Amino acid sequence: xxxxxxxxxxxxxxxxxxxxxxxxxxxxxxxxxxxxxxxxxxxxxxxxxxxxxxxxxxxxxxxxxxxxxxxxxxxxxxxxxxxxxxxxxxxxxxxxxxxxxxxxxxxxxxxxxxxxxxxxxxxxxxxxxxxxxxxxxxxxxxxxxxxxxxxxxxxxxxxxxxxxxxxxxxxxxxxxxxxxxxxxxxxxx
Numbered sequence: 001x002x003x004x005x006x007x008x009x010x011x012x013x014x015x016x017x018x019x020x021x022x023x024x025x026x027x028x029x030x031x032x033x034x035x036x037x038x039x040x041x042x043x044x045x046x047x048x049x050x051x052x053x054x055x056x057x058x059x060x061x062x063x064x065x066x067x068x069x070x071x072x073x074x075x076x077x078x079x080x081x082x083x084x085x086x087x088x089x090x091x092x093x094x095x096x097x098x099x100x101x102x103x104x105x106x107x108x109x110x111x112x113x114x115x116x117x118x119x120x121x122x123x124x125x126x127x128x129x130x131x132x133x134x135x136x137x138x139x140x141x142x143x144x145x146x147x148x149x150x151x152x153x154x155x156x157x158x159x160x161x162x163x164x165x166x167x168x169x170x171x172x173x174x175x176x177x178x179x180x181x182x183x184x185x186x187x188x189x
Contacts, residue, residue: 010078017055018044024065031134032066040066041077044128045147050189053119054078057185060088067134075188079131083143085182089114094144094157098174108178111144122146125169125173127186128160132167144183
């Protein structure tokens with residue numbers, strides 16, 4: 001994990017990120033009905049610690065946007081809304097156990113390690129299906145999803161995509177990796 005000072009953005013980086021988020025928010029009102037930009041800016045102002053994670057989502061091609069509000073905590077929910085699985089988060093096997101089990105041709109990292117280093121969570125199947133109600137995502141790529149423990153214990157992992165105007169959830173060995181499969185994250189602010 002990076003040192004605490006490295007997890008902060010300077011004033012210029014913060015301003016640029018907030019402008020990018022605002023533009024995306026305003027271009028996609030259907031993703032966050034009933035939430036206004038003033039509310040978003042207020043949450044970002046009181047939770048500046050979350051800006052670094054949002055910047056990491058942005059930097060790796062995720063195009064984070066507000067997709068709702070957690071009714072129990074009042075936190076805003078940001079998800080990666082790039083049309084395809086974020087380009088700088090592909091060719092990763094699922095987790096460290098799967099990576100360590102590979103004998104050769106090991107990928108650079110894992111989905112779970114990279115998500116943790118970014119301070120975000122990998123989407124669950126339910127979150128992925130919700131995201132797909134807000135647009136058409138992963139029509140040419142696929143995204144690893146947080147895998148239920150019983151499946152993972154048996155060596156598998158799940159991923160999703162959209163084909164034929166339908167959302168599919170599949171399985172694969174957790175050690176597999178593909179140039180067209182990445183992962184999408186979620187962050188509550």
